[in-house]
Amino acid sequence: MRVRVDSDRCQGHTLCAMAAPAVFELNDMDGHASVATDPVPPGLESPVRSAQQSCPEQAIEVEDHDDDR
Template sequence: MKVRVESARCQGHTLCAMIAPGVFELDDIDGHAQPINERVPGELRQQVRDAARSCPEQAITFEVDRTAAPASNAARL
């Protein structure tokens, strides 16, 4: 899974960092979230989904790796 935060949409509500502290960090200057790493380990994937669902600005997007599928799937919640 790859995760991204659209910086133009993020308003620094910090919910993602509270839900998935191993995935998201907050910028010291503006408080906006950013992924610690673009690739998310398998054990943290549900936290990414929960964080994306909880984001009031819908700034979190993720792409699930599907080895059996010919094309990748992008998701926005």
Template sequence: MKVHVDAGRCQGHTLCAMIAPDSFVLSDVDGCASAVSELVAPDQQELVIEAARSCPEQAITVDESIPPSTSPRNGQREKMGTTS
């Protein structure tokens, strides 16, 4: 599973980080969220889906077409670059 936060839509409501704190990080500059990793660890998938559904700006997209076996295991996440 992959997750993406649209920086242009995110308004920094912080719900995603409250629901899935291991999958989303908030910017110190503008408070907007970004994904910790594009690929979602299997143990975080349900929380990431809940976070996406809870986003008032619909800034989070989830691509469930990636099979769980190809997603990183907890602790093996790759860091994504953040945009400002």
């Protein structure tokens, strides 16, 4: 699985980092998220999906790849 945060859409709600803190990191100045680890490590797919679903701006894009499993 690969994940990306659309920096133009992210408004710094920080919900992604609460759902998947090992994958998303927050900018200290504005709270905007970026991806700390890509591809997503095994076992963290579910928290990343939760982060994607909880994002009010729909700024998180997830790509599943069969070769990542």
